[in-house]
Amino acid sequence: MDEQDPNYPALEDSVPPTLREVHTRPLFVMRLSVRPYQLIGSTPGVNRRVGVVPGGVFAGERLSGEVLEGGNDWQSLRNDAATTLDVRLVLKTRDSALIGISYRGIRHGAADVMSRVDKGEPVDPSQYYFRTQAQFETSAPTYDWLNRILAIGIGYRTNQEVVYSLFEVL
Numbered sequence: 352m353d354e355q356d357p358n359y360p361a362l363e364d365s366v367p368p369t370l371r372e373v374h375t376r377p378l379f380v381m382r383l384s385v386r387p388y389q390l391i392g393s394t395p396g397v398n399r400r401v402g403v404v405p406g407g408v409f410a411g412e413r414l415s416g417e418v419l420e421g422g423n424d425w426q427s428l429r430n431d432a433a434t435t436l437d438v439r440l441v442l443k444t445r446d447s448a449l450i451g452i453s454y455r456g457i458r459h460g461a462a463d464v465m466s467r468v469d470k471g472e473p474v475d476p477s478q479y480y481f482r483t484q485a486q487f488e489t490s491a492p493t494y495d496w497l498n499r500i501l502a503i504g505i506g507y508r509t510n511q512e513v514v515y516s517l518f519e520v521l
Contacts, residue, residue: 375503384511384512414444424437433457483515486502487502
């Protein structure tokens, strides 16, 4: 068993209070429709599959709208049974602004749980780890603030959709 580094308390005490905790603010909930995976298969380094996103919706206090057709999720199925995500989507707000969102993430859990998730069976999201980190790009002045934030998300997957709660990191 690892012992705690004796320098840890001194190092923690030496940082300003703002560096000791992460604070967030709800950004939006996003619901994505998904199609069956495109299975590329075993490539040098990973087992690759692509999830196609034909659309979806997102809603939050500061922005809401639809997810446009054409997004995708390049997934790597790793030999440690974790799946990494590399997603790019275009959001269209209710006032017609276009926002690019790209996020990377990881999903893993017990083998039996992940088998059920991969089959599209309903699984309580507390039974597995599904986290993302997102960045945004837009030329819309109203949403320019998105260009300068990071967001983190918690996800849930079924056979027909993926649902995320995203939070702005303050």
